[in-house]
Amino acid sequence: MKFTYTIEGGDFSKAGHASSSVKKVLKQLNVNSKVIKRIVVALYEGEVNVVAHAYRGKIEADINAERIYVRIEDEGPGIPDIGLAMTAGYSTASEKVREMGFGAGMGLPNMKKNTDELKVTSEVDKGTTVEMTTYLK
Amino acid sequence: MHNDFHHALVVDNELCYGCTHCMMACPTAAIRIDNGKAVIIDERCIDCGECMKACPVDAIFVEQDDFKKIFEYEYRIAIVPAVFLGQFSKKISVKEIVDAIKETGFTHVFLAEESAEVINEVMLNEYDSDRERPLISPFCPAVVRLIQVKFPGMVENIIPVKTPVDSTAMYVKKYMQDKGLPEKRTGIFYVTPCAAKIAALKSIPEDEIVINGVINMDMLYNKVYHIFKTRKGGNTIEDGSFTGISPKVLKWSLTGGEADNMKGRCLAIDEVHNVTKFLERVEDGDIINVDFLELRACDHGCAGGVLMTENRFLTVERIRTKADRIKEDLPEQPIEKYHGHLKANAGISEIEPRSMFKLDEDMEEAYRKMQRIRHLMCFLPAIDCGACGAPNCQSLAEDVVKGKAHLSNCIFIQRSMEKNRKLSNEHAIRLIEKVWGKDRLDKNCNKKGAENETD
Ligand SMILES: Nc1ncnc2c1ncn2[C@@H]1O[C@H](COP(=O)(O)OP(=O)(O)OP(=O)(O)O)[C@@H](O)[C@H]1O
Ligand code: SF4
Ligand code: SF4
Ligand SMILES: [Mg+2]
Numbered sequence: 139m140k141f142t143y144t145i146e147g148g149d150f151s152k153a154g155h156a157s158s159s160v161k162k163v164l165k166q167l168n169v170n171s172k173v174i175k176r177i178v179v180a181l182y183e184g185e186v187n188v189v190a191h192a193y194r195g196k197i198e199a200d201i202n203a204e205r206i207y208v209r210i211e212d213e214g215p216g217i218p219d220i221g222l223a224m225t226a227g228y229s230t231a232s233e234k235v236r237e238m239g240f241g242a243g244m245g246l247p248n249m250k251k252n253t254d255e256l257k258v259t260s261e262v263d264k265g266t267t268v269e270m271t272t273y274l275k
Numbered sequence: 276m277h278n279d280f281h282h283a284l285v286v287d288n289e290l291c292y293g294c295t296h297c298m299m300a301c302p303t304a305a306i307r308i309d310n311g312k313a314v315i316i317d318e319r320c321i322d323c324g325e326c327m328k329a330c331p332v333d334a335i336f337v338e339q340d341d342f343k344k345i346f347e348y349e350y351r352i353a354i355v356p357a358v359f360l361g362q363f364s365k366k367i368s369v370k371e372i373v374d375a376i377k378e379t380g381f382t383h384v385f386l387a388e389e390s391a392e393v394i395n396e397v398m399l400n401e402y403d404s405d406r407e408r409p410l411i412s413p414f415c416p417a418v419v420r421l422i423q424v425k426f427p428g429m430v431e432n433i434i435p436v437k438t439p440v441d442s443t444a445m446y447v448k449k450y451m452q453d454k455g456l457p458e459k460r461t462g463i464f465y466v467t468p469c470a471a472k473i474a475a476l477k478s479i480p481e482d483e484i485v486i487n488g489v490i491n492m493d494m495l496y497n498k499v500y501h502i503f504k505t506r507k508g509g510n511t512i513e514d515g516s517f518t519g520i521s522p523k524v525l526k527w528s529l530t531g532g533e534a535d536n537m538k539g540r541c542l543a544i545d546e547v548h549n550v551t552k553f554l555e556r557v558e559d560g561d562i563i564n565v566d567f568l569e570l571r572a573c574d575h576g577c578a579g580g581v582l583m584t585e586n587r588f589l590t591v592e593r594i595r596t597k598a599d600r601i602k603e604d605l606p607e608q609p610i611e612k613y614h615g616h617l618k619a620n621a622g623i624s625e626i627e628p629r630s631m632f633k634l635d636e637d638m639e640e641a642y643r644k645m646q647r648i649r650h651l652m653c654f655l656p657a658i659d660c661g662a663c664g665a666p667n668c669q670s671l672a673e674d675v676v677k678g679k680a681h682l683s684n685c686i687f688i689q690r691s692m693e694k695n696r697k698l699s700n701e702h703a704i705r706l707i708e709k710v711w712g713k714d715r716l717d718k719n720c721n722k723k724g725a726e727n728e729t730d
Contacts, residue, residue, distance in 0.1 A: 139646060156560050161559065168633035171428025203642040252671045253488050274638065 147193040157181040183245040185208045190266040216262040283473035290334035295661045297326035308664040311712020321420035322474040323572040324581030331496035337470045340488035348462030353381040355466045361590035379498040391527040392443035409565040416475035417572035427628030439614045462487045468580030492582040519605040521600035523722040539566030546574040631705045648672045664710035
């Protein structure tokens with residue numbers, strides 16, 4: 139089953155929309171609530187990253203009885219050094235974003251921690267793609 | 276009688292005329308219309324009473340014990356929640372209210388929240404545990420059930436502690452025993468502000484039951500009010516343990532009653548839709564660094580309980596006024612002698628999840644059902660009118676997949692089937708009558724708003 143969502147850069151009020159909706163689907167599938175929690179946390183961080191750092195993006199979640207695969211693709215500045223971006227505490231967040239309580243540099247590390255497979259690809263000045271897979275059992 | 280998910284809300288089939296108000300108001304989509312009457316689905320109902328508040332003809336009621344049952348006992352004890360004291364004008368003192376309760380037939384009266392001090396201490400001790408944050412109070416049984424069915428992943432946040440009523444009942448029993456009154460001849464009755472409390476009390480395992488019966492608060496209100504209206508002289512039977520209640524105990528069941536006495540960042544949220552929305556956000560990981568949540572299904576806490584007669588804003592104001600008048604140094608209360616005993620026995624077993632969302636235990640099967648639901652949603656019109664007997668299109672699709680309804684219950688689907696000659700006119704009418712009752716479409720001038728409206 140495929141679910142798609144769109145995200146606007148800068149619109150923090152809508153961040154969490156995709157994770158909340160995916161959560162409802164996983165509850166219906168009787169997925170263990172600890173597993174749901176991990177998936178929701180990772181997806182939420184991914185959404186917020188698009189809102190905070192990119193211009194716009196698209197989320198595709200593909201769910202079957204074994205696993206959830208999520209692909210978050212954005213148009214934005216891209217990440218020049220992915221290794222560095224993955225480091226806990228590293229952030230380029232603007233003052234404005236920090237004021238809103240984001241920008242601790244923990245998003246990507248949290249996504250890594252909470253998914254079974256995480257893949258980040260990026261092209262500077264074009265955009266970033268995050269792919270996450272988590273097994274449901 | 277015992278059932279670990281007992282419900283207290285009942286539909287009166289004589290009065291119900293299948294208007295859908297309750298079905299649309301239910302926060303867990305637990306109501307359907309079948310054969311012209313509302314039907315409550317046990318697994319989804321949380322006993323919050325929203326349906327009862329929404330019904331235009333009082334067709335939903337809260338089951339209770341016969342008041343006469345109290346006279347089966349020689350010692351008749353009423354455990355009364357503080358909000359009852361807010362049902363009467365400020366000119367009427369607590370003592371007068373207690374006396375009037377006794378005049379209805381009780382020999383002793385205790386305040387339900389009397390043990391709040393003990394419960395407060397136990398909840399504060401939880402701060403040192405590694406329990407998931409925010410800690411959630413189990414005070415409101417409708418909220419506990421809401422979490423069980425809708426937020427099963429959060430049951431572990433609920434502090435496994437008795438509610439004040441349960442703890443107070445335990446105290447009362449021991450107190451009476453210590454006074455040498457035979458247990459067999461002592462009947463403990465709880466006066467409830469809502470359906471949720473009854474449902475919870477009746478779900479307690481048989482061997483742990485201390486309360487012998489439940490009286491609805493509106494019924495006691497009528498009896499007491501009648502006494503005030505027809506009163507000639509004073510009447511004092513025996514002194515209860517009602518003097519010297521603390522402001523904290525008095526305000527415990529109002530919004531903020533618990534949160535004001537907990538540590539760290541505490542929030543008090545009332546009204547079932549507000550609670551649901553807030554828990555959604557906590558579950559999404561969007562709200563962090565909160566230590567404690569006081570959650571109540573009713574607006575203004577128990578002052579907004581479904582069996583409350585008086586307006587909730589007035590109730591709150593009166594109780595706050597009473598609390599403000601209480602002097603600082605209160606005499607020692609009899610309950611204080613039992614503090615250790617109550618504290619040692621304040622624990623309950625962990626709350627179990629009982630998800631209402633899961634389409635099947637088996638994930639593969641649930642997945643297939645989910646696919647079917649999504650497919651059915653391609654055909655349903657997304658009007659959410661309720662004319663199929665389910666509260667919205669999504670619920671109908673789920674019911675169809677669970678084998679509990681037919682796609683053709685949707686009146687718009689019926690129309691397109693008629694157009695494609697897959698359904699005859701007569702058959703369509705039969706389908707409507709199955710959900711809405713026979714003769715439902717006939718002219719009837721007695722209905723609400725019609726020419727010969729009768730009440
Ligand atoms: N979608 C993206 N587009 C462009 N840059 C990104 C994107 N996602 C992450 N980054 C870069 O990687 C850095 C680290 O990301 P990470 O999510 O770990 O932290 P953060 O977003 O800065 O703070 P936090 O997630 O803790 O609120 C960001 O500061 C940003 O420079
Ligand atoms: S609200 Fe309408 S459908 Fe529900 S019980 Fe009352 S009369 Fe029946
Ligand atoms: S808030 Fe009080 S009155 Fe309302 S359902 Fe909960 S316990 Fe009952
Ligand atoms: Mg981030």
